[in-house]
Amino acid sequence: MWLNTLLLALRSIRRNLLRSFLTILGIVIGVSAVITMVTVGNGATQGVQNQIAGLGTNLLQLRPGQRMGPGSGGQSAPAFKDSDAEAIASQIGGVSAAAPESRSAGTLVANGRNWSSVITGSNNDWLQIGNWALASGRTFTDGELRAGAAVCLIGETVRRELFGGEVALGQQLRVRQISCEIVGVLASKGQGAFGNDQDDLVLVPIKTLQRRITGNTQVNTLLVSMTDGSDPARVKASLRQLLRERRKLADTDEDNFNVLDTKQLADTLSGTTKIMTMLLGAVAAVSLLVGGIGIMNIMLVSVTERTREIGLRLAIGALEREVLLQFLIEAVVLAALGGLIGIVLATAASIALAAVMNVPYQFDPAVNLLSFLFSAVIGVLFGYFPARRAARLNPIDALRHE
Numbered sequence: 001m002w003l004n005t006l007l008l009a010l011r012s013i014r015r016n017l018l019r020s021f022l023t024i025l026g027i028v029i030g031v032s033a034v035i036t037m038v039t040v041g042n043g044a045t046q047g048v049q050n051q052i053a054g055l056g057t058n059l060l061q062l063r064p065g066q067r068m069g070p071g072s073g074g075q076s077a078p079a080f081k082d083s084d085a086e087a088i089a090s091q092i093g094g095v096s097a098a099a100p101e102s103r104s105a106g107t108l109v110a111n112g113r114n115w116s117s118v119i120t121g122s123n124n125d126w127l128q129i130g131n132w133a134l135a136s137g138r139t140f141t142d143g144e145l146r147a148g149a150a151v152c153l154i155g156e157t158v159r160r161e162l163f164g165g166e167v168a169l170g171q172q173l174r175v176r177q178i179s180c181e182i183v184g185v186l187a188s189k190g191q192g193a194f195g196n197d198q199d200d201l202v203l204v205p206i207k208t209l210q211r212r213i214t215g216n217t218q219v220n221t222l223l224v225s226m227t228d229g230s231d232p233a234r235v236k237a238s239l240r241q242l243l244r245e246r247r248k249l250a251d252t253d254e255d256n257f258n259v260l261d262t263k264q265l266a267d268t269l270s271g272t273t274k275i276m277t278m279l280l281g282a283v284a285a286v287s288l289l290v291g292g293i294g295i296m297n298i299m300l301v302s303v304t305e306r307t308r309e310i311g312l313r314l315a316i317g318a319l320e321r322e323v324l325l326q327f328l329i330e331a332v333v334l335a336a337l338g339g340l341i342g343i344v345l346a347t348a349a350s351i352a353l354a355a356v357m358n359v360p361y362q363f364d365p366a367v368n369l370l371s372f373l374f375s376a377v378i379g380v381l382f383g384y385f386p387a388r389r390a391a392r393l394n395p396i397d398a399l400r401h402e
Contacts, residue, residue, distance in 0.1 A: 012302070012330055023298040024338030026291025027378065031342025031371045032349060033284035038367045039350040040357065041277025047359035058226035059129060060236065061260040062243070077256040079218035082206060084246060088222065089125075092238045094230030099125040100219040102209055108202060109174040110162045117158055118201045119175055121209025122223075127186075129225040137169050137184030140205055148207030150180040155199035156188040175202060178212045232261060288374060291338065292382035299331050299386035311393060324391035331383020332376055339375030343368050 013020045064077035082100050089098040102121045107114055120126075124139045137153070144151050152173060159168045171182050189198040210217050226235050236259055243257055313323060347363075354361035 010333065013333065019298065020334060023295055024291070024334050024341070026287060026294045027335050027338030027375050028291075028342045028345065030284065030286075030288035030291050031339050031375050032346040033287055034281050034371050035343060035346035035367055036349045036353065037280040037284050038277055039346070039362060039364060040353050040359070041273060041280060042362045042364060043350075043354050043359040044357070045273040045277070046362060058228065058230070058232070059262040060224040060226065060232075060239070061262065062222040062224065062239070062257055063220065063260070064257055078247065079220065080222050080257075081217070081219060084219070084243065085125075085222055087242065087246065088224055088239065091242060092235065094227050094235045094238075095224055096227045097125040097128050097225045099123055099129055099223045100206055101126060101221040101223055102206060102214065102219055103221075104209065104214050106176040106213070108158060108162060110171060111164075111166065113162050115158060115161045117155075119209065119213060120201050120203050121206035121213075122203065123206060126203070126223065129223045132189070133187040135185045135187040137182070139184060145205045145207065148205055148211050150178055150208065150212070151183045151205070152180045153184040153186055153203040154182055155186050155201045157197055157199040158202060159185050173202070175204065176213055178208075180204065180208070232263070236261070285374075288378055291375075292335070292378040295331055295334055295379060296382035296386060299327060299383055300389070302330075303327065303386050303390045314393065320391040324387045327387035327390050328380065328383050331387065332379035335375045335379025335383075336372070339372040342375070343372060346371075 062080070064079055080100065085098040085100040089095055099122050104119045104121075105116065106119050107116050123145055126132075127134075127139060134153075135156070139153070140149075140151060143149070152175065154162075154168060154173065162168070162173070163171065168182050168185055172179050173182050174180075186199070186201075186203070204213075206219070224235075224239065226232060239259060240255065244253075244255065247256065249256065314320075346368075351361050
């Protein structure tokens with residue numbers, strides 16, 4: 001009986017292909033919109049997490065001032081010192097590396113070209129903390145770090161813009177008013193978490209930056225990498241206590257520095273993107289209901305058109321439940337077919353959008369299966385009323401219908 005009923009439903013759909021296609025169009029759009037929004041949203045969330053993880057592993061950023069952003073008080077708060085990073089690395093447990101960081105914008109000149117970039121002063125621990133790898137060359141020697149030698153490492157963007165296809169290693173690079181030797185080229189990291197180009201930089205020893213470029217000993221940022229398995233709360237409490245002692249703050253004084261945990265930042269941004277993904281998915285799901293109403297409308301028209309057929313089936317002995325099942329299966333097949341087409345379109349659209357937005361494509365079988373089942377349920381819900389109407393027709397009145 002089930003097979004016969006299914007064949008009758010498929011035959012009826014095939015008789016009106018164009019109308020059947022237009023009927024399921026709402027379901028196709030709804031399913032594809034829901035899956036695309038959720039898939040791209042999940043990819044964006046993963047992209048944010050990957051980019052923030054690229055800043056460093058278990059990274060803490062310390063800056064002068066009571067908070068970040070406008071009005072942070074960073075101008076009036078005293079800057080850090082190089083020795084603060086050394087004290088953190090040697091005196092606090094759970095810290096794998098600590099590095100001072102100072103930055104300054106400047107023009108770079110080499111090979112007859114110029115390029116504006118960010119000049120960063122730090123040490124070799126900065127590379128470890130930021131998960132930087134060398135594409136070629138070497139890191140700074142201890143002697144170069146102590147003496148503030150005129151040497152530098154450059155990012156992939158700087159290498160491409162100034163040297164093109166030529167070998168940059170061993171070349172001279174003019175950084176503002178000094179000329180330094182390129183001893184290493186950093187491997188590319190791409191776009192950062194906030195849309196910045198991480199490869200657009202020049203790294204010099206921090207003493208080189210202080211003595212020859214900025215002319216002061218200020219350290220704008222301290223970067224601290226925690227060991228795996230360490231307690232972030234305990235490490236941050238120890239950092240706070242040590243820096244308060246080194247900055248000679250009284251018990252009643254507020255901290256004149258702030259600590260940013262990149263893991264907390266990643267969790268916050270990921271939570272925001274997940275909420276936006278859910279909202280977009282919910283809005284797209286409304287179109288599924290619209291598609292369901294379209295199925296119910298067409299099924300009611302179909303019942304009206306096939307009144308004589310229904311009356312004939314009932315007159316020769318078909319049961320009401322068999323007629324009910326025929327129209328119900330027809331509605332479910334339409335909705336399920338729309339769901340399958342929607343999944344195919346959503347997969348293609350998600351892959352294309354992920355490539356355009358430069359986020360990873362993440363296939364989520366749960367979302368695809370749930371959307372398909374939801375479309376089938378829509379067929380049951382909105383197909384039941386027309387099917388019940390067909391099953392309750394009076395055979396005599398149905399046969400008289402013109």
